[in-house]
Amino acid sequence: MPTLKDIATEAGVSVMTVSNVVNGNFSKVSPQTTARIQEIIKRLNYVPNFSARSLVKNNSHIISVILRGEKNQNPLKNPYNAILLGTIISKIQQQGYYAMINIMKSATDISKNLHTWNAEGAILLGMFDDEIEKICSVSDIPIVFIDSYSNFRQLSNVGIDDYKGGQLAARHFIEKGHRSLAFIGPPSSHTSVIQQRFEGFCDELETHGIPFDTRFRFSLKSDVDHQEMKVLAKTITEHKNEFTGAFVTSDQTASLLMNLLRQNGILIPDDLSLISFDNLEICEQVTPQLTTIAQDLSQKAELSVDILFRRLLTPNAPVESMVLDVSLIERNSVKTL
Amino acid sequence: MPTLKDIATEAGVSVMTVSNVVNGNFSKVSPQTTARIQEIIKRLNYVPNFSARSLVKNNSHIISVILRGEKNQNPLKNPYNAILLGTIISKIQQQGYYAMINIMKSATDISKNLHTWNAEGAILLGMFDDEIEKICSVSDIPIVFIDSYSNFRQLSNVGIDDYKGGQLAARHFIEKGHRSLAFIGPPSSHTSVIQQRFEGFCDELETHGIPFDTRFRFSLKSDVDHQEMKVLAKTITEHKNEFTGAFVTSDQTASLLMNLLRQNGILIPDDLSLISFDNLEICEQVTPQLTTIAQDLSQKAELSVDILFRRLLTPNAPVESMVLDVSLIERNSVKTL
DNA sequence: CTGAAAGCGCTTACAG
DNA sequence: CTGAAAGCGCTTACAG
Numbered sequence: 001m002p003t004l005k006d007i008a009t010e011a012g013v014s015v016m017t018v019s020n021v022v023n024g025n026f027s028k029v030s031p032q033t034t035a036r037i038q039e040i041i042k043r044l045n046y047v048p049n050f051s052a053r054s055l056v057k058n059n060s061h062i063i064s065v066i067l068r069g070e071k072n073q074n075p076l077k078n079p080y081n082a083i084l085l086g087t088i089i090s091k092i093q094q095q096g097y098y099a100m101i102n103i104m105k106s107a108t109d110i111s112k113n114l115h116t117w118n119a120e121g122a123i124l125l126g127m128f129d130d131e132i133e134k135i136c137s138v139s140d141i142p143i144v145f146i147d148s149y150s151n152f153r154q155l156s157n158v159g160i161d162d163y164k165g166g167q168l169a170a171r172h173f174i175e176k177g178h179r180s181l182a183f184i185g186p187p188s189s190h191t192s193v194i195q196q197r198f199e200g201f202c203d204e205l206e207t208h209g210i211p212f213d214t215r216f217r218f219s220l221k222s223d224v225d226h227q228e229m230k231v232l233a234k235t236i237t238e239h240k241n242e243f244t245g246a247f248v249t250s251d252q253t254a255s256l257l258m259n260l261l262r263q264n265g266i267l268i269p270d271d272l273s274l275i276s277f278d279n280l281e282i283c284e285q286v287t288p289q290l291t292t293i294a295q296d297l298s299q300k301a302e303l304s305v306d307i308l309f310r311r312l313l314t315p316n317a318p319v320e321s322m323v324l325d326v327s328l329i330e331r332n333s334v335k336t337l
Numbered sequence: 338m339p340t341l342k343d344i345a346t347e348a349g350v351s352v353m354t355v356s357n358v359v360n361g362n363f364s365k366v367s368p369q370t371t372a373r374i375q376e377i378i379k380r381l382n383y384v385p386n387f388s389a390r391s392l393v394k395n396n397s398h399i400i401s402v403i404l405r406g407e408k409n410q411n412p413l414k415n416p417y418n419a420i421l422l423g424t425i426i427s428k429i430q431q432q433g434y435y436a437m438i439n440i441m442k443s444a445t446d447i448s449k450n451l452h453t454w455n456a457e458g459a460i461l462l463g464m465f466d467d468e469i470e471k472i473c474s475v476s477d478i479p480i481v482f483i484d485s486y487s488n489f490r491q492l493s494n495v496g497i498d499d500y501k502g503g504q505l506a507a508r509h510f511i512e513k514g515h516r517s518l519a520f521i522g523p524p525s526s527h528t529s530v531i532q533q534r535f536e537g538f539c540d541e542l543e544t545h546g547i548p549f550d551t552r553f554r555f556s557l558k559s560d561v562d563h564q565e566m567k568v569l570a571k572t573i574t575e576h577k578n579e580f581t582g583a584f585v586t587s588d589q590t591a592s593l594l595m596n597l598l599r600q601n602g603i604l605i606p607d608d609l610s611l612i613s614f615d616n617l618e619i620c621e622q623v624t625p626q627l628t629t630i631a632q633d634l635s636q637k638a639e640l641s642v643d644i645l646f647r648r649l650l651t652p653n654a655p656v657e658s659m660v661l662d663v664s665l666i667e668r669n670s671v672k673t674l
Numbered sequence: 675c676t677g678a679a680a681g682c683g684c685t686t687a688c689a690g
Numbered sequence: 691c692t693g694a695a696a697g698c699g700c701t702t703a704c705a706g
Contacts (some may be wrong), residue, residue: 001452003698003699003701004700005699006698007704013677014592014676014677014678015677015699015700015701016676016677016678016700016701016702017675017676017677019701019702020676023701027675028675028676029676030675030676033675033676038630045448047449047452047453048453048700049392049452049453049455049697049698049699049700050388050453050454050700051387051388051389051391051392051397051454051455051546051700052388052392052682052698052699052700052701052702053699053700053702054388054399054681054698054700055386055388055389055681055683055684055698055699055700056681056682056683056699056701056702057682057700057701057702060388062437070432071427071430072427072431073427074420074423074427074579074635076413076419076422076423077419077420077423078424079416079419082413082416082419082422082423083411083414084415085411085413085419086411086412086413086419087411088439089413089439089440090408090409090410090411090440093439093440093441094408094409097441098437098454099437099438099439100399100432100435100436100437101426101436101437101438102426102435102436103426103427103430104430111382112384114386115338115384115386116385116386116387117388117435118385118386118388138675142695145552155700166675173662190463199695202404204690229695254623255622257621259622260622271660281593282622284618285592285596285619285622286622286623286624287623287624287625298411306675317509340682340683340684341683342683342684343702346696350691350692350693351693351694352683352684352685353684353685353686353692353693353694354691354692354693356684356685356686359684360685362693365691366691366692367691367692367694370691370692385683385684386682386683386684387684388682388684389681389682389683389684389685389698390683390684390685391684391699392682392683392685392697392698392699393683393684393685393686393698394684394685394686394701395698422692465693596691637676671678
C-alpha cells in the first residue's frame with residue numbers, strides 16, 4: 001500500500017503538499033501541482049490510512065451502532081431490528097461515515113467499545129430504560145437512542161407515541177363491540193415502550209367504562225423462543241371463553257401466536273380477535289391479514305441518523321428528541337361482534 | 338481519555354512496561370509492577386486506542402462485512418440477509434474482532450474500504466459472479482464469499498448445493514403428479530445460484546421425460562419491488578391453466594406472490610402448487626404453509642466466519658470452500674394431483 | 675504556494 | 691525485569 005510519503009517522493013514534493021491535495025485544501029497548492037499529484041494518487045491507487053488520520057485528528061469517522069443483546073444472540077432474526085439497522089447503516093454510509101455494529105448491553109462494554117475506536121457518535125437500539133443514564137454518563141460523544149424512555153435530561157431519543165398506540169387498539173376493539181380483552185407482550189419492567197402501550201390500552205378501556213382485567217395481562221420474555229410461545233398459546237386456549245380480543249405488542253409475536261392458536265383449534269378472528277403492532281410486511285402475508293398499529297421504521301431510522309449528524313456536524317447543536325405518530329391499519333384480524 | 342503515558346506516569350514506570358501489561362506479556366514484568374499497573378488501569382478506566390495500535394502493527398481488528406447493494410438501499414429488508422448478517426456479527430464479536438458493515442458493490446469501492454481501515458478480513462454477501470475475480474485480485478487479505486460461484490481458483494466460498502435444491506423440487510412435483518411446471522426467480526445472468534437451481538430443476542424434469550417449457554421461466558429483478566411483483570402475478574394469472582406448479586427461488590418471493598395471486602382469485606395449492614427455497618420462519622406463518630427447500634442459514638454464517646478466522650490466525654492456512662446440503666421440507670403448498 | 679518539524683498513542687527491537 | 695529511541699501514516703501550526 002502506498003503512503004503519503006510514496007506519493008510525495010513520486011511527485012517530488014513534501015508530504016504535506018500531498019496531504020493538502022488529498023484533503024481538498026486546493027487553495028494552498030498550485031493547480032499544476034494539484035493535477036500532478038492527483039494523477040499519481042489515481043495511478044498508484046492511494047487510499048488514506050484512517051487509523052493514522054484518526055490518531056492525529058482524534059476522530060475516526062466511525063459511528064457505533066449498538067443492538068442490545070447477549071453476545072451469542074442474533075437480534076437480526078427479529079425483522080423489526082433488521083429493518084431499522086439496514087436503514088441506519090445505509091444512511092451512515094451516505095454521510096461518508098463508517099458503521100461498526102455491536103451486540104452488547106452492559107454500560108461498561110459500551111463505553112469501552114466507543115473509546116477503543118474513538119467513535120464519533122453512537123446509535124443505540126432497544127436499551128433498557130435503567131441503563132440509559134449510566135451509558136450517557138460514561139461517554140462524551142453524541143448518542144441517539146431509539147425507543148427509549150428515561151428521565152435523563154440530556155437524552156436524545158427517537159420514538160413513537162406508544163401510549164396512543166395502546167389507545168387506538170382499545171378504541172378499535174370497542175368500536176367493533178369487544179368488551180373483554182387481553183394484553184400480550186414482554187414484561188414491562190425494563191422498557192417503558194411496553195408499559196406505555198399497556199397504559200394507553202387500559203386507560204382508553206377505562207374511559208369507556210371497561211376496566212381491564214389484570215388476569216389477562218400475559219407476559220412473554222422472548223419473541224423468538226418457540227417453547228415459551230407454546231406455553232402461552234396453551235394458557236390462552238384455556239381462557240378461550242373469557243375474552244374476545246387481544247392486543248399483542250408486535251406483529252412478530254402475533255403472527256407466531258396465530259399459528260400456535262390455530263393448532264389448538266382457535267381461529268382468528270372468529271374465536272379470538274387480534275390487534276398487533278408495527279405494520280411489518282408479515283401483516284399482509286398471514287391469513288387473516290393483521291389489523292395493526294402502524295409505525296414508520298424507515299423514518300425512525302432516518303431521523304435518528306439525522307439527529308446524530310446534526311449533533312456531530314454543528315457545534316453546540318441542541319439535544320433533540322422526536323416522537324413519531326402511529327395509526328391503526330384495519331385488516332381482517334378483528335371480528336365485529 | 339487516559340493514555341499509556343498517563344498510566345506510566347501514575348505508576349512511575351515507562352510506557353513500554355505498561356504496554357507489556359496491557360498486552361499480557363507478564364513474563365517481562367515483575368508481578369508487583371503488573372499488579373500496580375493493573376490497578377491504575379482499572380481506576381483510570383484506561384482503554385487502548387486501536388487506531389494507534391492498528392497503525393503500528395499494521396493490523397486492525399476489523400472484519401469488513403459487505404452486503405451487495407446500492408448505497409441508498411436496505412438489504413436487511415430481506416430476512417435472508419438479516420439472519421446471515423446477525424449471526425456473522427455475533428461470531429466476529431465473539432472472536433474479539435469488530436464488524437464494520439458496508440453496503441456496496443463495485444470492486445474499487447470494496448478495495449478502497451478494505452484499505453482505509455486496514456481490515457484484516459472480509460465476508461462478502463451476494464456478490465455477482467463476474468465481480469468476484471476483480472475483488473479478489475485487488476486485495477491481499479482473506480476474503481470469504483457466501484453464495485458465490487466462480488472459476489477463480491483461490492476463491493473461498495460457503496454455499497449450498499443449489500443444483501440439488503432444484504432437483505429435489507422437481508422430483509417432489511413429479512411425485513405429486515405434476516407434469517407442467519413453471520420456474521420463478523431472479524434473472525440468472527449474474528448469479529449462478531439461480532442458474533444452478535434452474536438447471537437442477539430442468540435436468541430432473543428431463544430425466545423423467547418432462548422437458549421444461551422455457552415460456553414458463555419467469556424473471557423477477559427484485560423481491561422487494563411490489564410493482565414488479567404485481568405484474569408477474571398478472572402474467573401468471575393469465576397462464577393459469579398452462580401449468581399446475583411453480584418452483585420459486587425464495588420463501589420471500591413465494592409468500593409475497595401468494596398474496597397477490599389470491600387477490601387474482603388463484604388459490605394455493607388448489608389452483609397452483611408452490612415450492613419455495615430457504616425455509617425461513619415465514620414458511621410456517623403463511624397459509625397454506627410453504628413446502629420449501631431448506632438450508633441452514635446459521636450454519637452458513639458460522640462456517641464462513643470460522644473459515645475466515647482459520648485463514649486469519651493460522652499462517653499458510655489453505656483456502657477453504659464449503660458446500661452445505663439442502664433438503665425438502667414438505668408442508669401444504671403442493672397439491673397431489 | 676511550499677516545506678521542516680513536532681506530535682497523535684502505540685509497539686518493536688535493542689540495550690542494559 | 692526495565693527503559694530510551696525509533697517509527698507506524700498522518701495533520702497541524704509555523705516559517706519562509
